[in-house]
Amino acid sequence: MSVVDRARRVLPGGSTRTTLFVPPHPPYAVRGEGAIVTDDTGHQVIDCNNNYTSLIHGHAHPEILDAATDAAQCGTAFGLPTHSEVALAEHLRDRTGIEQWRFCNSGTEAVLMLLRAARAHTGRDLIVRFEGSYHGTGDAVVSPTAPGVVPGSVLVLPQNDLGALTAAMREHGDRVAAVLIDLMPNRAGLIPADAGYVEALHDLTRQHGALLAIDEVITFRLREGGLHQVYGIQPDLVSVGKVIGGGFPVGAIGGSAEVLSPFVPAPGAVSWGGTFSANPVTMAAGLTALRLFGPAQITELNRRGDELRSRLRAEGVEVNGSGSLLRLRTADPTELWWSLYRRGVLAGTNGLLALSTAMTPAHLDQIAETVTAVLGRDGAGQQR
Ligand SMILES: Cc1ncc(COP(=O)(O)O)c(C=O)c1O
Structure with a gap:
């Protein structure tokens, strides 16, 4: 029996990630070395996918592997924090100017945590986001009519339509916890947002007391501190992922100590765990990858x-x-x-x-x- 037939018996549709499916079925990777991936037929390809933009140094970079292996040899995960999360957070602070960080295991999870932070900090419920942008698979950021989704307090507006945004903020601004934007959304065609629009959006969030949340999960790689630096704006919250994990599962949010204060453990605080969040293997690989970038x-x-x-x-x-x-x-x-x-x-x-x-x-x-x-x-x- 072929591996595809075996796969279809045990995995719905034959694989785990909808995002990498190509009909009738994608080939299976067996090896990655630098820029080259080899599949199970021996066919070799130059990797321009790089696990959906996350492998900034390609596959099996020796220094990143050394960092991950050294970390793994001392234990892969603990029911205690480790120095490695402090070091990666310090690095992210130094390269972005954003004061505090919280780690998780994917960009999807980072966006969920970002929305929780925004709602907890402002005490408001409504999130504004934009059509066509992908922010992972949480209910709040996918189509409210998609199967299995429970629509939340989310307003979806056309991106780059300042009239629509101004009208929405005029009507609902006092309920808006955050406006969430990807400044160059891949699913919407990878077209950078218009600078004038971003500036106006920034000003509208200030006027209405809403947080400006920028999803840099893909775009972080484009500037030392993320693509928002090109626009000269200061986000209240950012979500990142992909390249910051050196090829291992990762996500994170960043913000000021004040905005992230709902996470400080105390009665009434936001409780957010994550068994493998900030695990030392990801932290060490990510820090090495970022130092090399x-x-x-x-x-x-x-x-x-x-x-x-x-x-x-x-x-x-x-x-x-x-x-x-x-x-x-x-x-x-x-x-x-x-x-x-x-x-x-x-x-x-x-x-x-x-x-x-x-x-x-x-x-x-x-x-x-x-x-x-x-x-x-x-x-x-x-x-x-
Ligand atoms: C902008 C953006 N946000 C969030 C995500 C979700 O990240 P992950 O696939 O790590 O859950 C992605 C994934 O491609 C993304 O492009």
């Missing part, structure tokens, strides 16, 4: 992304994004995914390409040539 490395990776985007555009490829994150535009994402995969490039199932520091100029040339062959104006088209 300072301003010079960020600038260089973004430059490479900008160069790749220009090169693709010159060949007639429609591509959005900023810096090291690119999003190919296509009418048929599944066809695109397989066409790239068969030619040796692993993308996201929606055409997302996330660069890693493990990629060499030769890898980037190969990515450009492959994408051009599939989507360029003179390319072979998307035939499998």
Whole structure:
């Protein structure tokens, strides 16, 4: 029996993550080394998916592996805090200017914790978020009509529509705990938010006493302290994940001591556990990965992304994004995914390409040539 048949017997649809499913079934990875992934047929691809943007240094980076192994050898998880969470929180504070942090195991969980923090801090119930942005799978941030979802106090507005936001804040502003925004939402096409709109949004939250919450789970990699730094605004809360875990499960929220004070253990405080939250393996791997991704490395990776985007555009490829994150535009994402995969490039199932520091100029040339062959104006088209 094939592994896919075995999988379909024990996993609904044959796998665990909806986000990486491509019909009829994705291949199975068996090995990752630097920028290259090998599947169970021996086929090798340049990894432009990087576990949905999280592997900023590619696979099995020696220093990150050493840090994780050293930590694991001293125990993988404890019913006590460890020094490692203090060190990662200090690093995040120093690189972002955001005072305090709380760790968890995924971006989904970080967004849930962020919403809890906003509601607990303000004593208000309503969350404003924007259509098309993905913030994980919590009930408050997915379609209220999706199966199994219990709609909460959430107002979903079109992004970049200042009139709609102003009207909503005028009507409901005194109930709004937080406005949650992703400044370059991947699912909505990876188009950076308009600076004037973000400034106006910031001002509206100030006027109405609501918190400004920025989801940097994907965009954190674009600047030392996250993409919001480009906009010159100070968020009240941020959610992060992906790159800050060095390839291990992670999420975190950041905010001022005042905004995060509901979590300080005391009678009436928010109680939020997490058996594996801030485990020392993730903390050590994350700290090493971030130390290896300072301003010079960020600038260089973004430059490479900008160069790749220009090169693709010159060949007639429609591509959005900023810096090291690119999003190919296509009418048929599944066809695109397989066409790239068969030619040796692993993308996201929606055409997302996330660069890693493990990629060499030769890898980037190969990515450009492959994408051009599939989507360029003179390319072979998307035939499998
Ligand atoms: C902006 C954003 N927020 C939250 C999440 C959820 O993160 P996770 O998949 O780690 O739960 C994602 C995942 O892609 C994301 O892109």
